[in-house]
Amino acid sequence: MAGIPIKFGILGCADIARKVSRAITLSPYSTLYAVGSRNVEKAAKFAKDNGFPASAKVYGSYDAVLDDPDVDAVYVPLPTSLHIKWAVLAAQKKKHLLLEKPVALNVKELDVILEACESSGLQFMDATMWMHHPRTAKMREFLNDSQRFGQLKSVQSVFTFAADPDFLENDIRVKPDLDALGALGDVGWYATRAIMWAADFELPRSVIALRGPVFNKAGVILSCGASLYWEDGKVATFHCSFLSNLTMDITAIGTKGSLHLHDFVIPLEEGKASFSTSVESGFTELVTGWVPKPSEHVVTTDLPQEAQMVKEFSRLVGSIKTEGAKPEKKWPTLSRKTQLILDAVKASIEKGFESVEVIS
Amino acid sequence: MAGIPIKFGILGCADIARKVSRAITLSPYSTLYAVGSRNVEKAAKFAKDNGFPASAKVYGSYDAVLDDPDVDAVYVPLPTSLHIKWAVLAAQKKKHLLLEKPVALNVKELDVILEACESSGLQFMDATMWMHHPRTAKMREFLNDSQRFGQLKSVQSVFTFAADPDFLENDIRVKPDLDALGALGDVGWYATRAIMWAADFELPRSVIALRGPVFNKAGVILSCGASLYWEDGKVATFHCSFLSNLTMDITAIGTKGSLHLHDFVIPLEEGKASFSTSVESGFTELVTGWVPKPSEHVVTTDLPQEAQMVKEFSRLVGSIKTEGAKPEKKWPTLSRKTQLILDAVKASIEKGFESVEVIS
Numbered sequence: 001m002a003g004i005p006i007k008f009g010i011l012g013c014a015d016i017a018r019k020v021s022r023a024i025t026l027s028p029y030s031t032l033y034a035v036g037s038r039n040v041e042k043a044a045k046f047a048k049d050n051g052f053p054a055s056a057k058v059y060g061s062y063d064a065v066l067d068d069p070d071v072d073a074v075y076v077p078l079p080t081s082l083h084i085k086w087a088v089l090a091a092q093k094k095k096h097l098l099l100e101k102p103v104a105l106n107v108k109e110l111d112v113i114l115e116a117c118e119s120s121g122l123q124f125m126d127a128t129m130w131m132h133h134p135r136t137a138k139m140r141e142f143l144n145d146s147q148r149f150g151q152l153k154s155v156q157s158v159f160t161f162a163a164d165p166d167f168l169e170n171d172i173r174v175k176p177d178l179d180a181l182g183a184l185g186d187v188g189w190y191a192t193r194a195i196m197w198a199a200d201f202e203l204p205r206s207v208i209a210l211r212g213p214v215f216n217k218a219g220v221i222l223s224c225g226a227s228l229y230w231e232d233g234k235v236a237t238f239h240c241s242f243l244s245n246l247t248m249d250i251t252a253i254g255t256k257g258s259l260h261l262h263d264f265v266i267p268l269e270e271g272k273a274s275f276s277t278s279v280e281s282g283f284t285e286l287v288t289g290w291v292p293k294p295s296e297h298v299v300t301t302d303l304p305q306e307a308q309m310v311k312e313f314s315r316l317v318g319s320i321k322t323e324g325a326k327p328e329k330k331w332p333t334l335s336r337k338t339q340l341i342l343d344a345v346k347a348s349i350e351k352g353f354e355s356v357e358v359i360s
Numbered sequence: 361m362a363g364i365p366i367k368f369g370i371l372g373c374a375d376i377a378r379k380v381s382r383a384i385t386l387s388p389y390s391t392l393y394a395v396g397s398r399n400v401e402k403a404a405k406f407a408k409d410n411g412f413p414a415s416a417k418v419y420g421s422y423d424a425v426l427d428d429p430d431v432d433a434v435y436v437p438l439p440t441s442l443h444i445k446w447a448v449l450a451a452q453k454k455k456h457l458l459l460e461k462p463v464a465l466n467v468k469e470l471d472v473i474l475e476a477c478e479s480s481g482l483q484f485m486d487a488t489m490w491m492h493h494p495r496t497a498k499m500r501e502f503l504n505d506s507q508r509f510g511q512l513k514s515v516q517s518v519f520t521f522a523a524d525p526d527f528l529e530n531d532i533r534v535k536p537d538l539d540a541l542g543a544l545g546d547v548g549w550y551a552t553r554a555i556m557w558a559a560d561f562e563l564p565r566s567v568i569a570l571r572g573p574v575f576n577k578a579g580v581i582l583s584c585g586a587s588l589y590w591e592d593g594k595v596a597t598f599h600c601s602f603l604s605n606l607t608m609d610i611t612a613i614g615t616k617g618s619l620h621l622h623d624f625v626i627p628l629e630e631g632k633a634s635f636s637t638s639v640e641s642g643f644t645e646l647v648t649g650w651v652p653k654p655s656e657h658v659v660t661t662d663l664p665q666e667a668q669m670v671k672e673f674s675r676l677v678g679s680i681k682t683e684g685a686k687p688e689k690k691w692p693t694l695s696r697k698t699q700l701i702l703d704a705v706k707a708s709i710e711k712g713f714e715s716v717e718v719i720s
Contacts, residue, residue: 019646153583153604156516156597160613162640208571210587211715212595223513225595227570227587235572235585237516237597244513244613246641246650249620253520253604260609260622262636262654269649276622280522281606286379288664289629290606294622304648355571 004322006072006314007033009057009065009095011086013046014077016100020127021050023306024075029314032056033072036065062086066093073317075127076100079178080185084109091116096123096317098310099335102185106346107339114332123316125309125331126338128193130265132308135273135299136197142259143198143252148279150256155236157194157251159187159265160223160244168242174220182220183242184342190248190265191238192341193334195228198252198259199236201337204228206355209348214243226345256280258294272300364682366674367393369431369455371422371446373406376460377437380487381410383666384435389674392416393432396425422446426453433677435487436460439538440545444469451476456483456677458670459695462545466706467699474692483676485669485691486698488553490625492668495633495659496557502619503558503612508639510616515596517554517611519547519625520583520604528602534580542580543602544702550608550625551598552701553694555588558612558619559596561697564588568715569708574603586705616640618654632660 008024008031010017017035024030032052037043040060047058059065065074066089073096076086080102090097097117103126104110117124130136143149163171172178173186181188196203206229213224223241248266252259257279267273278294303311319325340358348356368384368391370377377395384390392412397403400420407418419425425434426449433456436446440462450457457477463486464470477484490496503509523531532538533546541548556563566589573584583601608626612619617639627633638654663671679685700718708716 016647019648022646150605153601154518154520154585154599156518156599156609156611158514158516158611158613160514162615206571210595210597211566211568211589212593214593225514225587225597227585227597229571233572233574235570235599237570237585237587237599239514239516239595239597239613241513243615245510245616245618245638246643247611247613247618247638249516249611251516251518251607251609253518253599253601253607255522255603256605258605258607262620263650266643266647266650268653278605278607283606283626286382287376287626288379288666290623290626293628306648 004029004314004318005031006317007031007070009034009036009068009071009074011036011062011065011074011076012078013037013042017075017077018050019306020075020077020310023304023310025051026303026307027310027314029318030310033070034059034065034068036060036062066090066095071095072321073098079172080105081178081180084112087113088116091120091122094120094122098125098127098313100127101189102181102342103335103339105180107336107343110336110339114336117327117332121320121327123313123320123327124335125313126335127309128190129306129309132312133267133273133305134301135267135275138297138299139259139275142257142277148257149254152199152234152252152254154234154253155195155198155251156249157191157238158247158249159191160239160241161187161246162244163242168216174216176218176220180220181342181346182222183240184221184224184345187242188224188240188342188345189338191240193338194250194264195236195238196337196341198250199230199234201334202230203337203340203358203360204230206357207341207344207348208355209345209353211353213349224345224349226348228341270304272298274298364389364674364678365391366432366677367391367430369394369396369425369428369434371396371425371434371436372438373397373402374437377435378410379666380435380437380670383664383670385411386663386667387670387674389678390670393430394419394425394428396422426450426455431455432681433458439532440465441538441540444472447473448476451480451482454480454482458485458487458673460487461549462541462702463695463699465540467696467703470696470699474696477692481680481687483673483680483687484695485673486695487669488550489666489669492672493627493633493665494661495627495635498657498659499619499635502617502637508617509614512559512594512612512614514594514613515555515558515611516609517551517598518607518609519551520599520601521547521606522604523602528576534576534582536578536580540580541702541706542582543600544581544584544705547602548584548600548702548705549698551600553698554610554624555596555598556697556701558610559590559594561694562590563697563700563718563720564590566715566717567701567704567708569705569713571713573709584705584709586708588701630664632658634658
């Protein structure tokens with residue numbers, strides 16, 4: 001494909017950018033082209049440590065990356081409060097946008113970003129890596145199978161990890177001026193995305209936050225949860241927290257089948273990942289065992305999920321650049337739906353755990 | 361032990377009594393002694409089909425079982441609405457009581473039953489079989505381990521099964537005059553017991569039912585859920601239903617460890633059962649895998665869990681009979697706490713999903 005590889009610029013030297021830099025190198029359609037930091041030495045060290053080619057550009061500002069006409073796309077792992085400024089600037093400079101989650105502080109901000117991308121014909125994608133693992137596609141097949149899974153009735157999702165004292169004191173995710181959504185925007189983004197994914201991105205009618213969210217002194221959420229309700233009677237709950245041992249579960253239950261996995265965000269290992277299903281499960285005659293038993297499914301992958309993400313993003317950008325294709329609307333749509341749920345959970349907490357209608 | 365084996369009488373020929381009859385036979389401290397049904401031929405057939413010895417008594421009424429002075433203990437699998445009558449009568453006739461769940465329609469009724477047992481020095485136990493599986497004791501060790509599990513922060517439990525059309529039309533569990541608590545009393549009993557067990561039977565401060573419970577035409581619950589809140593910030597949710605594929609999950613998350621199992625009520629197979637734990641889980645350097653990975657634990661058992669239950673019950677009854685021991689209060693206490701939660705969930709549903717205080 002002409003126009004390939006896609007030349008990536010990275011704004012900032014966040015920890016997560018190391019993993020995405022490797023993914024850009026691993027992906028067949030992309031190359032590390034530039035990195036910018038407010039501190040040029042930091043940018044140079046980042047480029048050196050993360051496999052940037054010798055020809056890569058090292059800039060002392062984010063603006064310089066955006067002003068480089070050869071940068072096709074930018075990966076933006078900046079704190080959420082900076083997304084609206086830099087994502088919109090990137091779009092104005094005609095850069096395709098791979099944006100870290102949570103994509104914005106609220107859907108109003110996100111809509112400004114999406115409008116900026118759309119009006120310039122740019123691809124937008126949030127960096128929710130697990131969406132791109134081939135396991136996720138396999139699980140989707142199961143959930144779509146009316147014979148094996150039937151109709152979705154309930155979903156439970158959990159994402160927690162035990163942040164260390166340094167994180168709880170200093171990480172951007174506990175700072176009201178940086179990632180004001182705290183655990184809801186970080187681990188909660190994944191937990192709500194998991195529910196929306198299981199529901200095939202049908203928006204719930206309403207959301208009610210669970211009681212007892214935990215806040216730090218600055219008022220940032222460290223732990224919370226919610227229940228979600230759909231028109232057809234589907235129910236979901238999630239729990240997310242910085243204060244419990246690492247746990248990442250999806251349980252999706254249909255009329256005929258059930259799906260479980262415990263490592264949906266980061267698979268236990270890179271090259272293969274599994275999930276378990278049960279279909280029309282029943283019991284032995286005296287109800288002393290299961291018939292049939294659940295099945296374990298293993299999905300191997302040549303590229304880690306973050307490289308699958310970069311590959312798909314780069315493929316779309318390549319099509320726009322060389323074939324005049326339109327941006328794929330699926331990705332901004334999924335981001336917006338996830339953000340709508342975060343907004344509703346936050347509103348429900350602020351309203352004393354009232355039911356909040358989800359309005360698209 | 362003198363006074364052993366304990367002679368069991370069974371009231372009625374419910375399906376579940378077949379499994380418990382086998383358990384009484386398998387247990388070293390008990391023997392099948394009598395069965396009563398309103399239809400004596402049905403009782404005779406039940407005795408013949410379920411391994412009763414030739415010497416066993418076959419009665420044409422429940423009263424006749426209770427009037428037999430040689431019956432030490434009765435197993436009562438009658439519909440819940442009949443528990444108060446027959447459990448109290450049994451206690452008045454000095455029979456120790458193994459009572460099917462849900463033990464009563466509400467805690468007020470249960471208190472009458474428990475008082476009748478206590479005033480006669482009788483052992484009470486509900487027939488929640490999984491409590492007696494050696495796996496449950498192993499899991500308890502993990503949850504009690506402050507080094508590996510830490511402090512419990514959240515619990516999710518699920519018990520659902522897909523009832524067939526005949527069940528949904530005719531089973532006692534969908535009839536308001538028989539098992540008026542419906543799915544809440546049946547699958548919900550296990551899901552709430554799981555939460556209480558994980559919380560080491562510390563009562564929550566409050567309970568809020570999830571929206572969208574499903575009722576049949578007669579007003580019996582077919583599907584519901586709730587969130588539970590403790591003074592120290594612990595949170596739990598459960599979902600129970602007759603309308604989804606068989607699923608039975610406990611997820612318990614502590615500050616340092618996590619516990620998962622997917623067959624807590626009925627293990628996948630009889631002779632061995634497993635659960636998985638993770639302890640102080642973290643990631644590889646680039647966050648592309650888990651370190652350490654979760655561990656799978658397999659627990660084998662010589663006796664199925666229902667026989668373990670009968671064995672423990674019979675051991676306690678034997679101690680009372682022959683050593684003048686006092687009844688073990690643990691078992692009625694656990695039943696009462698579980699019933700308190702069911703009552704609170706039901707009250708919350710009836711009050712339009714308000715928060716209901718749990719008062720012991």
